[in-house]
Structures are given as C-alpha cells and as structure tokens.
Amino acid sequence: MNQDLTVGNPSAALRKFCLPLFGSVLFQQLYNIADSFVAGKFIGEDALAAVGNGYEITLIFLAFAFGCNIGCSVVVSQLFGAKRYGDLKTAVHTTLISCGALCLALMGAGLLTCRLLLGVIQTPAGILPDSLLYLRIYICGLPFVFFYNVSTGVFSALGDSKTPFLFLAGSSVSNIGMDILFVSAFSMGVAGVAWATFLCQGVSCVLAVAFVMKRLSGIRTEERSAPFSWSLFRKIAGIAVPSILQQSFVSVGNIVIQGVINSFGVAAMAGYSAAVKLNNLVITSLTTFGNGVSNFTAQNLGAGKTERIGKGHAAGLRMVAALCVPVSLAYVFLGKHLVFLFMTDQNGDALRIGARFLAVVAPFYYVVAVKLISDGVLRGTGRMREFMAATFTDLLLRVALAILLSKLWGTTGIWMAWPIGWGVSAVMSLVFYLVACRSMKRRRSLL
Secondary structure, three states, X not given: OOOOOOOOOHHHHHHHHHHHHHHHHHHHHHHHHHHHHHHHHHHOHHHHHHHHHHHHHHHHHHHHHHHHHHHHHHXXXXXXXXXXXXXHHHHHHHHHHHHHHHHHHHHHHHHHHHHHHHHHOOOOOXXXXXXXXXXXXXXXXXXXXXXXXXXXXXXXXXXXXXXXXXXXXXXXXXXXXXXXXXXXXXXXXXXXXXXHHHHHHHHHHHHHHHHHHHHHHOOXXXXXXXXXXXXXXXXXXXXXXXXXXXXXXXXXXXXXXXXXXXXXXXXXXXXXXXXXXXXXXXXXXXXXXXXXXXXXXXXXXXXXXXXXXXXXXXXXXXXXXXXXXXXXXXXXXXXXXXXXXXXXXXXXXXHHHHHHHHHHHHHHHHHHHHHHHHHHHHHHOOOHHHHHHHHHHHHHHHHHHHHHHHHHHHHHHHHHHHHHHHHHHHHHHHHHHHHHHHHHHHHHHHO
C-alpha cells in the first residue's frame, strides 16, 4: 500500500515506513552472511577468504545499483508528493530502460576485468580460482541486482516498504537453505554458494518488478504516460550519478584497504571477511534509515511542507540510537563469539583479528549514524555536492590512515582508520544539514 509521508505525525510516519525497510536490509545482508557462514563452516578458512575477497569487488557493481535506486527513489518521491502521477510513471520507465543499458555495459566490463581486479588487491594464488569463480557468477546475476534495487526504490518512493520486505524475506531464507544444499549435498564448493545467491536474487527480482508494474497500472492518469523522458532522465541522473560516484569511490577505497589487509595473509583476510559482514549489517541498516529519511524529505519537499523535514531528521536520529547502543555493546563484549559463527577454529589468528576489528569500530556506530541520517536530508533536498564532500572526506581519510597506521600497528592500525573517518565526515554532514535547514527556513519566510 502507498503511504503519504507528508501527513500525520512525522515521527510515527517515519517509524512506520522505516521499520519494514530495516527488516528488508536484514534479510538482504543474510545473502552475504549466509555465503560467508556456509563457506567458513562447510568448506574452510580459504573458502571464507575467497568469498570475502570477491565480495569487496562486488561492492563496485552494487554502487551503481544503489545509485540507480536513490536517483529513481528521490525523483519519484518528489513527483508522488506533488501528485504528478503521469510524470511519476514516466520516471520509473525511464529508470528501468537506463538501468538495463548500464547493466549490460557493466557485465561486459566486469567479465573482462575481474581477474585484473583480483590481482590489483593482491589476491593470494591459493584462493584466486575460487575468488574468480564467485565473482564471475555474481556478475552474471547483475540484472537481478539492478532491477530489484530500482523496484525497491519505487516502492520506497510510494511509501510502501512492506512489499519488498516480504519478497526479500522469502528469498533470503531460501538462500540459506540452497547454500547448504549446494555445498553439503552437491559438494559444489564456492560455486554452490554463488549459484544459490544467483537463483534466489533472480526470484526476488522478478517478483519485485512484476509487482511494481502492477502497482503503477493501478495509479490513474488522465493521459498515457511517455515511455521515456530525457528531462526526467537528466533529473534522475543528477541524483544517481553523484550517488554512484560516491559509492564507487567508497568501493574502490575498500578495495585498496582490502589490498592492505591481504598483505597480512589469509588469516587476516578470513578474520576481516567474517567481521566486516557483521559490520556491514549495521552500516547498511543505518544507511537504510538514511534512505527512509531521504524519501520522507523528498515527499515533503515536493508537497511544499519543508517545516516537517527537521522533525523527520530528529526522528531518524532517535531511531538509529535504538539500534546503535545494543549492537555496539554486543559487538564489543561478544565479538569473538559472533565472529566464531563463521569459523571452526576457536583459537586461531583469524578469530582474534576479526574480534579486534569489531572492538575498535563498534563504539562509534552512532557517530556514523548521525552522518547517514543527515546525508538522507541532503539527498532528499538534492544537495549532492555537500553529500559527496562529506563522504569523500570519510573515504580519503580511511584509505590514507589505513595505509599509514598499518605500518605502525598492523591490522589494528587499519581498523582505527574507520572511526576517525566517520567522526570528521559526521561533523561535516551535520553542518551541511544545518545550513540546508536555515536556507529552507528563509525561503518559507519569503513566501
């Protein structure tokens, strides 16, 4: 069901909208967690390192899919808030067509360069074949990733966060079962992990696209909507391209950091692979709350109700606090037990390294949460330059400090780069948000 975020109590509306999104991202992360769990428990430490190693490169492709999601979601939210339903349908069709062309180009480039990329991050020869196999199968499934992300962006823009949650919940649970089946019963190794994800993502994508088309057909318009619009394409691209660049540079930065980690050996790679899945579960959840704030902001901006935006920001900060506090405590005090979920050796170096990563970064989750909620307002209001400035600062600091501090304190030095980058960029995003609020307040006073 579509939800109008421009009416009612902002805190209640945002909470009702974001909680299913939060559930969706938990199940989305189950894909990657299940892959690492099955690889580490049923195959071995080298397989865990191979899956984690290939995963860092898949984030480049996810950056493009995420950018398309954000570009479509923000523009469609604004059109929905303004009740321009004909343009809304055209915007969705324009995004789907554009994403199809982009996805084909990325598949070709990815298949041609995946071995080169694995070489760039110094993938050890012992795990190169499995990393390459996992990555190639993932690239073949890119259309599912792209069209699913666009579909969820449309649902979010219409205020419906429950439908994609239901698709993803079923698909993620199925993925766990298929992972275990392909690896333990069919002895397919890392290939089984990759094919299970491929098939389950395909099912969720087909269902999501079909339901989006059905939802759009139920929105009545006076005239037949155009299948493509260059003006809307430029508007979508104006949001999507900065988001893609931001996510791509973050992914490239993570690949550089992965290369630094790889220089410390397979144990460091396996420990990081397990711990970063747990870390990404939190960061992606916080990002999802930020995306919810973006949709809330864009709808209210389209409806001319800018006074509600600040209330949405405050509500977002309260919601992420409820997540950050218990998770930070669990990761700090139970980190070793959580990392062990992916491993079989209770006393190995990989377990120690992974637990240390969580102990260093987890206390600072609320810091990065402030940045991501503030970024949500910046994206929703189209302030992409400010959004990118804060994000690139975080990235550059983390990459530079990871390289520098690793020479002083080994892998612990790498982990210390995360909270420093988060802290500086959070201050920047919060300042940009306050400036944006003052600007909107001045505009209201002039009307």
